[in-house]
Amino acid sequence: MPALESPSTHNTHKTPSTDTARLYLPRPSLAHCLRGTLVRDTRGVTLTDAQRFNFFPATPYCAITWFLEGESLEVQDGTRHYADSPRTPYRARILFSGPFSQPYVSWSTGPLYCFMLGWMPQAAQALMGLDPGVYANKVVPASEVMSPEWLDWCHRVRDAADDQARIQFIEATLEPKWQALRPEGMPGSQLVEDWAQHLATRAATSGLGRSLRQVERRIKQWTGMPLRELKGMGKLERAFFETLLAMETGTDKWSDVAEEAGYTDQSHLCRQTRRLTGFAPDDLRRRIAEDEGFWSYRVWGFQEQARKAPR
Structure with missing residues (x-):
């Protein structure tokens, strides 16, 4: 996996660390098994209490998380009242999480070294036998849901x-496990939009039932x-990437971003952004x-910026 480090921000005096996060992309043969690996390493960096929050948007991916050093707490009230919300310790050092239809927040008690492996839902189901729907909006100890074989694999990682x-x-x-099980005709892109379209086509052309309700039930399964x-x-996701790219050139306008991403208007974009991230577009961009x-x-x-950069 090639590594991409978190880029410097537009206001670096408020963000003391620019190399505390790394993204490793999977090799092409595993592109539709794994979404990527996030590493968060704040050892040796001094952060204030406010800087130790970790914000994540809603996501269709599953994940296995290893806390290698340090500790994080789950923030109970999403992004809306995160600063004052109760914080609960995780029940294990290795966790499995399903897809999230809402934003998610955690808080690190101090220096943290964390390794997070993102899975495409169909791969988690095919390889580990875990039903993504059962674990939607949940973070659970890996020991409670994985077979002995996969738990041993987690320990070896x-x-x-x-x-x-x-x-x-x-x-x-x-x-080798994924090549034996992967569905045929996977899209060339890893973007959620392309992946969702592939799932819709696959669901409509597989199985005995092809009604709209049966197709939707199959996708949810x-x-x-x-x-x-x-x-x-x-x-x-498309609007997010367009916004970041526009920020680099100083040409970002929400009306243009909304149109480029396929929203009916700017208000639609604002509502969706708040629902899936917890923040209005301008606030999210600033943060x-x-x-x-x-x-x-x-x-x-930064992954998308690197992908679109001239070679």
Whole structure:
């Protein structure tokens, strides 16, 4: 997996660390098994209490999270009242989470070294036998849901010498399993919008029932989310990437972003942004540029910037 580090922000004095987050993209043969690996490492960096929040948008992906050093707490009230909401310790050091239809927030008690592996839902189901829908909007100990074989695999990932060794082990062990099970005709793109369209086509041409209700039921079984929700996330993902790219050139206008991403108007974009991230577009843009806690947004956005950069 090639690594992309979190880029510097537009207001670096408010964001003391620009190399505390890394994204590793999977090799092409695993592109529709794994979405990518996020590493958060704040060891040796001094952060205030406010800078130790971790913000994540709603997502259709599943994840396995390893807390290698340090501790994070789950913030109970999403993004709306995150600063004053109760914070609950996780019940294990290795966690499994399903897709989230709402934004998610955690808070680190101090320096943190965390390794997060994002899974495409159909791969989590095919390889590990886990139903994404059962774990939608949930974070649970891996030991409670995984088979002994997969739990041992998680322990071996944890015990690897470093991040590169972890990734090499993950790819070497998953590739033959995935190649034997992967569905045919997967799209070339990893964007949610393209993936959702592929799922809709696949659901409509497989199985005995092809009515709209049966197609939607099949997609929800595969992913844990209805097709309408996936399409909404795909559209917002496109708007998010367009916004970050426009921010780099200083040409960002919400009306242009809304039109480019396929929204009916700017108000529609604003409503969806607030629902899936917890913040209005202008507030979200400011926080991505200035707030340490939005490191995951920056590193994912940088992925798209790197992909579109001239070679």
